[in-house]
Amino acid sequence: MSRSTNDEVDVVIVGAGAAGSLHAAVLAAAGRSVVVFEGGPPRKLGDLYSSQLWARRLKWTSPAASDVGADGAGVSFNGGHGYGGAAIHHYAVWPRLHAADFRMASDHGRGLDWPIDYDTLRPFYDRVQADVGVAGDATQEKWRPPGVAYPLPPIPAFAQAQAIARGFAARGLTTAPLPVAILTEAYNGRPACLMDGWCDAGCPTGALANPLVTYIPRALKAGAEFRANAHVTRVLMDAAGNRAIGVEYVGTDGARQVQRARAVVLAAFAIETPRILFNSATGKHAGGLGNASGLLGSYLMAHPSISVFGMFDQDMQNYLGPTGGQLLNQDHFAKDATPGALGSRQWMIAQALKPNDLLGIAMSRPDIIGPALDPFMRKAARGLGNMVALCEPLPDSANRVSLGAGRDAHGLPLAQVTHRYGNDAKALIAAAADEGAAIMRAAGASENWRSPIAGQHLMGGCVMGRDSVSSVTDSLGRLHDVPNLIVAGPSLFPTASAVNPTFTVHALALRSAEALVRDWSQFG
Amino acid sequence: MKAGALTIACLVAGKVVRISPAEAHALAAAPQVLLPHEAETLGHLAEAMVPGARAAGIAEYVDSQLFADPSESLLIARYFGVLPPFCEFYTSGFAGLDAAAKSAHGKPFAALAAEPALTLAASLLAGPPPGWAGPPAPLFYLALRGDAVDVVYGTQAGFEMLGVPYMEHILPPRRW
Numbered sequence: 001m002s003r004s005t006n007d008e009v010d011v012v013i014v015g016a017g018a019a020g021s022l023h024a025a026v027l028a029a030a031g032r033s034v035v036v037f038e039g040g041p042p043r044k045l046g047d048l049y050s051s052q053l054w055a056r057r058l059k060w061t062s063p064a065a066s067d068v069g070a071d072g073a074g075v076s077f078n079g080g081h082g083y084g085g086a087a088i089h090h091y092a093v094w095p096r097l098h099a100a101d102f103r104m105a106s107d108h109g110r111g112l113d114w115p116i117d118y119d120t121l122r123p124f125y126d127r128v129q130a131d132v133g134v135a136g137d138a139t140q141e142k143w144r145p146p147g148v149a150y151p152l153p154p155i156p157a158f159a160q161a162q163a164i165a166r167g168f169a170a171r172g173l174t175t176a177p178l179p180v181a182i183l184t185e186a187y188n189g190r191p192a193c194l195m196d197g198w199c200d201a202g203c204p205t206g207a208l209a210n211p212l213v214t215y216i217p218r219a220l221k222a223g224a225e226f227r228a229n230a231h232v233t234r235v236l237m238d239a240a241g242n243r244a245i246g247v248e249y250v251g252t253d254g255a256r257q258v259q260r261a262r263a264v265v266l267a268a269f270a271i272e273t274p275r276i277l278f279n280s281a282t283g284k285h286a287g288g289l290g291n292a293s294g295l296l297g298s299y300l301m302a303h304p305s306i307s308v309f310g311m312f313d314q315d316m317q318n319y320l321g322p323t324g325g326q327l328l329n330q331d332h333f334a335k336d337a338t339p340g341a342l343g344s345r346q347w348m349i350a351q352a353l354k355p356n357d358l359l360g361i362a363m364s365r366p367d368i369i370g371p372a373l374d375p376f377m378r379k380a381a382r383g384l385g386n387m388v389a390l391c392e393p394l395p396d397s398a399n400r401v402s403l404g405a406g407r408d409a410h411g412l413p414l415a416q417v418t419h420r421y422g423n424d425a426k427a428l429i430a431a432a433a434d435e436g437a438a439i440m441r442a443a444g445a446s447e448n449w450r451s452p453i454a455g456q457h458l459m460g461g462c463v464m465g466r467d468s469v470s471s472v473t474d475s476l477g478r479l480h481d482v483p484n485l486i487v488a489g490p491s492l493f494p495t496a497s498a499v500n501p502t503f504t505v506h507a508l509a510l511r512s513a514e515a516l517v518r519d520w521s522q523f524g
Numbered sequence: 525m526k527a528g529a530l531t532i533a534c535l536v537a538g539k540v541v542r543i544s545p546a547e548a549h550a551l552a553a554a555p556q557v558l559l560p561h562e563a564e565t566l567g568h569l570a571e572a573m574v575p576g577a578r579a580a581g582i583a584e585y586v587d588s589q590l591f592a593d594p595s596e597s598l599l600i601a602r603y604f605g606v607l608p609p610f611c612e613f614y615t616s617g618f619a620g621l622d623a624a625a626k627s628a629h630g631k632p633f634a635a636l637a638a639e640p641a642l643t644l645a646a647s648l649l650a651g652p653p654p655g656w657a658g659p660p661a662p663l664f665y666l667a668l669r670g671d672a673v674d675v676v677y678g679t680q681a682g683f684e685m686l687g688v689p690y691m692e693h694i695l696p697p698r699r700w
Contacts, residue, residue, distance in 0.1 A: 040595075050692035053530070053598040053674055061595050067605045077603045081595065196691035204693045319688050355686055356670070356678030358603050363673075366666055367649060369573040370642045377677060381686040 009033040010523075011516075012247050012261035014232045014276065017085020018502060019488035019509040020267030021215035026513035028222035032520070035225045035259060037249055039272075040082030042228035045212055048088075048202030052357035055201035058082065058089045063231075063408040063415075065271050069399070070420035073302040074455035077358065079269055083228065084202070084211045086269060087502060091199050091324030092181040092208045093348060094134050094503035096125050098145050100335060101344070101497040104394075108335060108342055111394050112299070112494035115466045115475040122147055124507035132209040132506075133187040136179035143330040144179075152184045156195065160316040160385050161326035161350035167310075167443025168329060168349075171435075175327040178348060181209035181503070182322055197352025199323035200359075208322075227251070233412055234280040235264055235485060241284030244485040250410050263516065263523045265477075267488040267509075270300060270458035274401040274491065275415040277462070290462065290472045290479040290487075297401040299463050300417065301393045301496040302455030304425045307351075308436030309364050310445025312383045318353045319381075324500075325388065326350040332431075333498065335392075341427035343392030344498035347436075351386055364451070385445065389432035390456060392498040393425045401461050421453065428498075429453055457501050462491040477512045484523050488512055530679050530696065532581075532588035545581020545588070545675055555583065557590040557611055564634045565618045566668075572641040574672035585675050590614065600670035604663055613659050617668070620658025627655030 011027050013020045016038035028034045043058075060079025067075045080086035099118040104111030126148040135152035138144055154177030157165065165175045182193045182203075193207035206213040220226065232249045236258065246260035266273045274297040278288040288296050325348035331337075333344045354360045361380045368376050393399075404416030421429075433450050440448035465471020468480035471494070477487045488509050490501045516523070531542050534553035543551070555563045563583040570577035589599045594608030606613045618633075621644070625633040629640055636644065647653045648665035658664065676682055683690045 046694065049694050049696040050690070051678070051696045053678055054696050056598050056600065056602060057596055059602065061597075061602055061608055064607045066607065072605050074603075074605075076605065194691070194693075196689075196693070198691070198693060319691070354678075355682055355688060356673045358600065358670075360673075360678075362677060363666075363670065366669065367646075369646060369669060371575060373574055374576075377686055381688050 006257055006259045008246070008260035008262065009035050010261065011263045011265060012037065012259055013265040013267060014247065015085060015267035015269060015489070016083045016211065016216065016226060017080055017267060017269060017489065018087035018211055018505050020085070020265065021211040021219055022506060022509040023265050023267065023488055023513045024219035024224040025215040025222060026510065027517065028219050028224040030517040032517070034219070035227060036219070037230045037232050037247065038083055038226060038228050039231040040228065042226070043082040043084055043088065043212065045204040045206065048204040050198045050201055052201065052354050052360065055089060058202055064406070065415040065417055066404055066406070067417045067419070069418040071453065072455060073300065073417050073419040073458060075271060075417055075458070078302070078456065078458045079271065083216060083226070088202050088210045088212065089200055090210070090502050091322065092502070093324040093500040094179050094181045095328065095346070095499040096145055096147065097121070097497050097499060097504055098333060101495060104335070104495050110342055112463065112465070114494050115464055118145055121507050121511065124510045125503065128503070128506045128510055132181055132214050133183050133190070134179060134181050135184040137177045140176035141179065141328065142174060142176070143333055150179065152187060155180055155182065155184055155322060155326055157326050158317040158320045158350070159314065160318045161321070163312055163314065163316060164310070164349050164385050164387055164439065164443050165327055167439040170442035171439055173329055173331050173439070175329050175349060178325050178328045180322055180324060183207045193322070195320050195322070197319055197321060197323055197354065231410070232268070232276060233410055234276060235266070235289060237280070237282050237285070237289070241282050242482070244482055263484040263486065265486045265488055269489055270461050270491050271401055271415050271417065273487055273489065274461045275403070278403050279412050289482055289485060292468045292481055293470060293472065295397065295463065295470070296472055297461050298397040299395040299460040299494065300399045300401055300419060300458065301395060301460045301493070302419060303457050303496060303498065304391045304393055304421050304429050304453050305388055305456045306429055306433060306453055307359070307364065307386050307388050307451040308433065308440060308448065309450070310385045310440030310443060310448045311380065312385055312445055315382050316385050318384055321350060321352040323352050324348060338428055338431045341424045341431065343394060343424050343428050345389055345391040345428050345432055346498045347387050347389055349387040351388060353384060353386065355381065365449070385440070385443070387436065389429065389436060390498050390500070391425055391428035391432060393496055394422055395460060395463070395495055396422055419455070457490065459490040459493040459496045459501055462487045463494040464492045465494060476515045477508070486512060486516065530585070530675070532585060534584060534588065545585040546579060548584035549579060549581040553584055555587040558583070558587045558615070561634070562615055562618045563587060565621060565632070566614070568634045568636070568641060569621065569645055569668055570672035572638065572645045573669045574676050576676045577672035580675040582672050582675050586614065586671055600674065601667040604667055606667065616658040617664040620656045620661070623655040623657055624653040628653070
């Protein structure tokens with residue numbers, strides 16, 4: 001379907017990433033007229049060059065957001081730009097949230113509760129994994145919450161994974177194949193992965209479930225229209241301030257235009273979604289749309305993580321496998337499993353390495369320069385092993401997206417991100433660092449070391465909850481005070497757990513989109 | 525030059541050509557953004573950090589990326605929270621480096637011998653050396669070291685040098 005005008009449509013979706021494209025596919029298939037606005041370029045599989053340098057063009061740079069506070073949240077590295085959004089360069093590690101993740105406040109008196117439980121989301125996890133193809137071993141993954149077994153056999157464990165797994169076993173710890181949305185066999189017309197470690201640069205074969213091969217094609221086939229390089233500046237409200245009536249956007253010609261719609265889905269990721277809501281303030285919503293609680297932008301979370309490295313004498317085949325790793329450990333996932341800290345943690349083991357880039361071989365030892373560097377690089381290219389500890393950040397209302405002093409090219413305030421890690425997160429990281437060193441020693445590493453703390457993933461900022469006093473949206477992502485304005489994506493997470501968020505983003509989006517179809521009479 | 529090798533647009537003898545950073549260096553391509561002294565300082569710093577970076581065309585590579593639209597830039601600085609445009613980050617860092625070199629040795633950084641250049645470069649990771657005025661010194665260190673690693677080890681030739689299979693799906697295009 002192609003339109004040359006901005007006549008009213010059923011649904012406008014802002015953002016062509018994982019959540020936005022899934023919404024577009026479901027809504028268009030149900031017969032709704034859908035227009036998707038994407039601020040970045042119209043990427044295609046042929047743009048995904050195998051190069052860590054080129055991969056940087058997939059990350060978010062504009063409109064810029066300043067990353068202030070004691071601990072940066074990794075705004076650029078974690079964000080996306082163009083069709084596919086952040087999911088185009090995600091590593092497709094797809095564990096599920098656990099049941100306890102949904103009731104932190106009830107169980108521990110800290111953090112937040114989700115307005116739904118695991119059993120509510122479980123069927124959507126099951127359906128999404130069957131839809132896009134997830135590889136793993138549900139039996140070996142003893143920590144896994146209930147659900148249908150994975151549709152695909154697990155990824156192989158190469159020498160690096162086997163060596164580090166021996167360290168886990170020697171310490172009495174368990175490993176299981178990492179659950180990944182990467183095909184290990186041909187599935188639904190897509191080919192199996194070649195295990196060559198280019199996930200970060202985007203997967204042009206279609207083996208990894210990025211939106212270019214999952215929900216964008218389905219949305220297009222069902223008639224959704226995608227408009228690239230079209231930056232949405234604000235959501236427009238009716239005169240009474242009760243309903244969204246469309247969006248204002250700036251297209252390639254630089255002119256502000258209006259697209260009217262009966263419902264608006266904001267799926268512009270963790271920074272731009274709250275920024276658009278702030279910039280959409282009206283007389284009735286002076287603090288921004290959805291901000292009756294004063295919590296719009298609050299509870300931004302990034303997973304605190306470290307890499308633990310070990311140097312081995314054997315050939316680790318560390319260039320093989322997915323970028324996200326080959327094995328999983330969640331032995332310390334229970335919220336109280338780490339003394340002195342509240343929160344979960346998990347290990348992702350044996351990431352495929354490239355020589356350069358933020359997570360590459362050279363950056364593992366940033367202190368080595370000069371004549372010592374090349375011998376290190378040659379040794380590490382064969383013998384370096386690594387694993388990543390992902391820990392849970394408790395939601396903190398002081399960690400937030402707000403409007404900063406700068407303005408974008410259209411004169412609208414830019415976002416400012418304020419973020420720091422709490423004491424629990426730091427204690428989880430410290431425990432992981434000690435445990436990781438012991439594992440590497442037990443695995444036979446001649447030396448081991450760890451990276452500084454880095455922020456992985458961005459979540460929160462428009463958290464869902466049971467009421468407008470303590471949250472921005474309901475469990476379907478609908479703003480409490482503007483029900484035809486729906487937030488989708490990781491912005492909704494009230495807690496972050498210690499698992500990668502993209503599987504949950506998909507499950508929530510499927511639930512939200514189908515509810516919109518079901519309840520359409522309220523919107524149309 | 526290998527198919528798919530890193531290429532950049534350079535000004536050589538008054539004409540724009542698409543060549544590799546190493547070729548641009550060999551042909552003494554004129555920088556488009558950096559001043560000649562800044563390019564010289566960049567080359568000296570990168571060479572001290574990652575031997576081979578100067579001949580691999582580090583100055584020409586960074587200059588070409590500073591000339592590009594920030595959203596198209598390949599500089600690793602964007603991962604470190606450096607906001608576009610990135611030029612100020614680099615040029616103020618070079619100025620800081622010169623000030624520190626003059627404070628310690630009485631001459632600009634590009635005039636330092638290899639050993640004092642390496643010592644001063646290494647000190648940046650711990651914090652600003654005496655005389656430094658510029659972006660956070662550890663951040664500048666990480667970004668510049670990352671750039672140098674990119675041009676020496678991040679290309680097909682760099683992988684080959686380390687014996688790492690490149691296993692590309694799609695090679696980067698010749699036109700950068």
